[in-house]
Amino acid sequence: MIIKNEKEIAVMREGGKILAFVMEELGRIVVPGRNTFEIDALAEKLILEAGGMPIFKGYGKESGNPFPATICASINEEIVHGIPSKQRILCEGDIFKIDIGMRFNGMITDMARTFPVGKISIEAQKILDVTRECLNVGIEKIQAGRKLSDYSVAVQKYVEAQGFSVVRDLVGHGVGKDLHEDPHIPNYKSQEKEVILQKNMTLALEPMINVGTYKIKLAPDKWTYVTQDSKLSAHFEDTVLVTEAGAEILTRK
Numbered sequence: 001m002i003i004k005n006e007k008e009i010a011v012m013r014e015g016g017k018i019l020a021f022v023m024e025e026l027g028r029i030v031v032p033g034r035n036t037f038e039i040d041a042l043a044e045k046l047i048l049e050a051g052g053m054p055i056f057k058g059y060g061k062e063s064g065n066p067f068p069a070t071i072c073a074s075i076n077e078e079i080v081h082g083i084p085s086k087q088r089i090l091c092e093g094d095i096f097k098i099d100i101g102m103r104f105n106g107m108i109t110d111m112a113r114t115f116p117v118g119k120i121s122i123e124a125q126k127i128l129d130v131t132r133e134c135l136n137v138g139i140e141k142i143q144a145g146r147k148l149s150d151y152s153v154a155v156q157k158y159v160e161a162q163g164f165s166v167v168r169d170l171v172g173h174g175v176g177k178d179l180h181e182d183p184h185i186p187n188y189k190s191q192e193k194e195v196i197l198q199k200n201m202t203l204a205l206e207p208m209i210n211v212g213t214y215k216i217k218l219a220p221d222k223w224t225y226v227t228q229d230s231k232l233s234a235h236f237e238d239t240v241l242v243t244e245a246g247a248e249i250l251t252r253k
Helices: 006-028 037-049 122-139 150-162
Strands: 071-075 078-080 095-104 105-116 170-176 182-186 201-204 208-210 216-218 226-228 234-235 237-245 246-249
Touching: 006 037, 006 095, 006 105, 037 071, 037 095, 071 246, 078 182, 078 208, 095 122, 095 234, 105 122, 105 208, 105 234, 105 237, 122 150, 122 208, 122 234, 122 237, 150 170, 150 182, 182 201
Parallel strands: none
Antiparallel strands: 071 078, 071 095, 078 226, 095 105, 170 182, 170 201, 201 237, 208 234, 216 226, 237 246
């Protein structure tokens, strides 16, 4: 775990506000007929104009299969890590997940949102709403001196009470100097070693919630994770700062 100093936190606050602005601008062009490559291009343009650097682009290059884009662009049953493409056209009724990370003045913030594309079904709206709210429920449990598992249990309890399932194989993480720092942050009650939250930890909290089974599979592109039963999935993520008074959300305006 990396405890951030006040200078690093100040930079992350500024970076988080920029990233929230970028996400808001992207949301404005999530409409039927738009291709996901166009949305990715706007994201990169806005980040570079703000003095940041896309952190996902080129990620995993040591594996020989680097991520090729600024955003992860995932539609419907795609959970995370979808690759933007001119061939992926948003259609009325889709739900579209944008996950985006940025390095700004040396520090990284990370966030995700799920957007409706035009008019969506009642089921799609419910999973979108439940996923957004379970993140808020979890954030309420973040406070210096508390157990990290308080967050995990709160998210799982809320989601399962609504009839949905929590993805097990993908989790949140520490963030700041690197994109993925300790600790791992499950969105369900796990057997991982307990972590006591400390002041000035910065965390990327990101519940991924499915309509059907929590089980997932990797698509042929070796990046995109999809639901095993091809049912809908939603994803919300914020970077937060742990304080003695609770969580300060860095990626909201």
